[in-house]
Amino acid sequence: MGKLHLNQVKKFYGHFEVIKGVELDVDDGEFIVFVGPSGCGKSTLLRMIAGLDEVTSGDIMIDGGRVNDLAPVKRGIAMVFQSYALYPHMSVFENIAFPLRVEKMPEDKLKAKVENAARILHLEQRLHQKPGNLSGGQRQRVAIGRAIVREPKIFLFDEPLSNLDAALRADMRIELARLHRQLQATMIYVTHDQVEAMTMADRIVVLNAGEISQVGPPLELYHKPANTFVARFIGNPKMNFLPVTCTAVSDAGVEIEYKGQKALLPVMPRQDAVGKALTLGIRPEHVLLGGGDLTLTIIPTVVEHLGAQTVAYASAEGVDENFCATLPGSVAIRLEAPLKTGMRIADCHLFDESGIAFERRVELTDIDMELLSSVAS
Numbered sequence: 309m310g311k312l313h314l315n316q317v318k319k320f321y322g323h324f325e326v327i328k329g330v331e332l333d334v335d336d337g338e339f340i341v342f343v344g345p346s347g348c349g350k351s352t353l354l355r356m357i358a359g360l361d362e363v364t365s366g367d368i369m370i371d372g373g374r375v376n377d378l379a380p381v382k383r384g385i386a387m388v389f390q391s392y393a394l395y396p397h398m399s400v401f402e403n404i405a406f407p408l409r410v411e412k413m414p415e416d417k418l419k420a421k422v423e424n425a426a427r428i429l430h431l432e433q434r435l436h437q438k439p440g441n442l443s444g445g446q447r448q449r450v451a452i453g454r455a456i457v458r459e460p461k462i463f464l465f466d467e468p469l470s471n472l473d474a475a476l477r478a479d480m481r482i483e484l485a486r487l488h489r490q491l492q493a494t495m496i497y498v499t500h501d502q503v504e505a506m507t508m509a510d511r512i513v514v515l516n517a518g519e520i521s522q523v524g525p526p527l528e529l530y531h532k533p534a535n536t537f538v539a540r541f542i543g544n545p546k547m548n549f550l551p552v553t554c555t556a557v558s559d560a561g562v563e564i565e566y567k568g569q570k571a572l573l574p575v576m577p578r579q580d581a582v583g584k585a586l587t588l589g590i591r592p593e594h595v596l597l598g599g600g601d602l603t604l605t606i607i608p609t610v611v612e613h614l615g616a617q618t619v620a621y622a623s624a625e626g627v628d629e630n631f632c633a634t635l636p637g638s639v640a641i642r643l644e645a646p647l648k649t650g651m652r653i654a655d656c657h658l659f660d661e662s663g664i665a666f667e668r669r670v671e672l673t674d675i676d677m678e679l680l681s682s683v684a685s
Contacts, residue, residue, distance in 0.1 A: 309371045310336045310384075310461040310494030312357065317366035319352055319518075326352050328518040329366070334462075334496065339488050342498045343505040344515035344541070350498045351466055353515070357496065358387050358464050370461060386455035387464040390471065392447045394439040400426075401435040404453040425453040428490060429483075445476045449483070456491070465497040469504065481507055502542055506530070514538050536663035539589050545619060545632045547657070548595070550588045550604070554581040562658060562666060564588060567626070571601050571653045575666035589657035592619070595633035600650025606631050611641050622647070 312334040319327035327349050334340050342350040355361040357368060359380035368375050375383045394403050401422055402409075408418045426432050429449040439447055448468055455463055465484075469477045485508050488495055499505060505512045506526045514521045514529065514537070522534040526542075533539035539547045555570060556563040557577040564571060564586060573588075606622035609630070616637045624631040633649055641647060658666040 310334075311369075311371050312462060312494065312496070313367075313369040314353075314357075315367040315369065317353070317356065317368060318364045319349075319356060319361065320364045326518050327356070327364075330518075330520055332513065332520065332523065334494060336494055337492050339485075339495045339497065339508060339510045340513060341505040341509035341511075342496065342513050342515055343500065343502055344521075346500060347517075348515040349518040350500075350515050354387075354464055354466055354496065354498050357462075358385055359383050360387075384461035385464055386458045386460035386462075387466065388448075388451050388455050388468045390467045392439070392451045392471075394447060394450055396439055399436050399438060400431060400442070400450050400453075403439065403450050404457055407454060407458050421457045422453075425456040428456065428487065429453050443476075444472050445480055445483075448472065448480060452484075452487070461494065463493055463495045465495065467498055467500070469499075470501075477504075484508060503544060506542070512542070514541060532665070532668055533589075533657065534665055536587065536589070536659050536665075539657060539659070539665070543591055545592045545634065547589045547591050548627070548631050549629070549659075550590070551626055552586050552588045552658075554584050554586050557582055561669075562586075564658070566602055569602050571656075573653055573656060573658050573666070574669040575658050576669070578660070578666065581660065581666075584661060586661070587659040587663070589659060590651045590655060592632040592634040594651060594655035595635070596650045596652070597635060597639065598648055598650060601653040602656075603648060603650040604631070605646050605648050606633065607646055608641050608643055611643060613637070620647070 314330050314332040317327055317330045318325065330353060342353060344350050352361060356363050359378060363376050370384060404422045404425055405418055408421060426435055429452060431449055431453060434442060434446060469480050472480060481504060497508065509526055511523060511525055512529055513523050516537050522529060522538045529538060529542045533542060550566060552564040552566045554562055555565045557579055559577065561572050561574045562577055562581060564573060566588065604624055606624045608620040608622045610621040612619040614637065618635045618637050618639050618641060620633045620635060620641055621630045657668060
């Protein structure tokens with residue numbers, strides 16, 4: 309078993325509140341990813357679960373037992389750090405076996421556990437080599453093997469792939485996802501990379517300034533962000549935001565105006581929105597060439613040709629930040645030349661003055677619905 313419950317967990321450094329009453333349940337066997345910008349508190353929260361940092365207030369429960377006062381070694385957890393923390397003078401075998409030797413495990417049992425971990429991580433041919441002879445990805449697998457042999461209730465990963473190059477990170481994401489399916493263990497993973505979060509997590513916990521902004525399956529956060537922070541953080545490139553005004557509200561949704569154009573958004577109506585300045589969100593991949601329910605002329609300033617896609621970063625009247633459009637790779641775009649784009653209103657998101665999303669009546673495809681159902685279950 310590996311159930312985790314965080315009950316109003318807080319952390320202060322002096323008078324500064326780093327973690328602000330986090331409440332979270334993690335089921336046995338889940339792969340949970342803490343994601344957020346630097347300084348949001350994700351690593352601090354992970355270290356408190358591990359027992360490396362003290363909890364100022366609140367309770368950390370593992371399988372129903374309060375572990376606040378237990379030493380890390382007694383919590384039934386194993387942690388993999390950003391740095392590999394391998395002993396350079398020891399072989400791969402001895403690095404993996406180290407926690408078992410500390411426990412004074414019999415040699416035959418120790419050998420069987422290490423060899424099993426090496427088999428899972430495809431390190432059988434490396435057991436007698438030193439860490440200095442291994443690649444970065446292999447070293448990280450050794451660090452993971454050292455966690456596996458402890459057979460913990462919960463695995464904790466603190467940005468374990470950040471030291472690897474892009475190709476190795478992609479390979480290791482696949483390895484970790486495969487490892488999770490094979491072990492069926494509870495895993496909590498910290499990263500600032502939302503691509504890692506989207507590709508590996510059963511559920512994502514988006515943290516902002518020590519608080520949880522939203523928790524849910526990756527596609528749920530993508531299609532139904534709770535606020536502008538989550539909308540901006542989940543998705544790559546990030547969502548575009550346009551200033552609009554609410555002109556009317558009805559049972560069908562909220563009518564908005566943007567530069568003389570009116571459109572009815574299929575969201576849950578709020579009567580107090582009429583006359584208010586709101587924010588319209590559209591993802592770069594939903595921007596259309598030529599037109600749509602709303603149109604917008606942009607002036608590309610930077611263009612990235614990626615083969616299958618062309619990403620244009622542009623200026624647009626009334627938009628403070630770069631407006632981004634992800635377009636087909638065959639599209640010919642000229643720098644500094646006006647480009648007419650548009651958007652379907654069904655693809656848009658709407659946020660109030662505080663950045664809170666209007667509940668969206670999402671028109672998902674059959675594939676999206678199938679994915680959301682499978683992830684949620």
